[in-house]
Amino acid sequence: MKRCIYRSLALPAIHAWTGGSAPSPFIWRDSQVYRALVVTEFRSQMTMWIDYWGDCPDKNTRNLFWNRARYDAWATMRAKGWVS
DSSP: OHHHHHHHSOOOOOOOOOSSOOOOTTHHHHOHHHHHHHHHHHHHHHHHHHHHHSSOOOHHHHHHHHHHHHHHHHHHHHHHTSOO
16 A cells, blocks of 8 residues: 555655754654655665666665665755745
């Protein structure tokens, strides 16, 4: 069911997080749009890595991609005015 929800959302272009506030600890639980942005950005980064290197990244690189996706999704939501 969740896959269908993520695919049906029209997601905005992602904004890069350049500092400022960190994501709220409750945003993952409370915002379906935030979850969709994070998952979409993470998958995009993983796909690019695999296409270029031909193999999955190590755990540290995956963690870096996940954190980057979280903070970029937060920056996107702030830029759109969806969170304060």
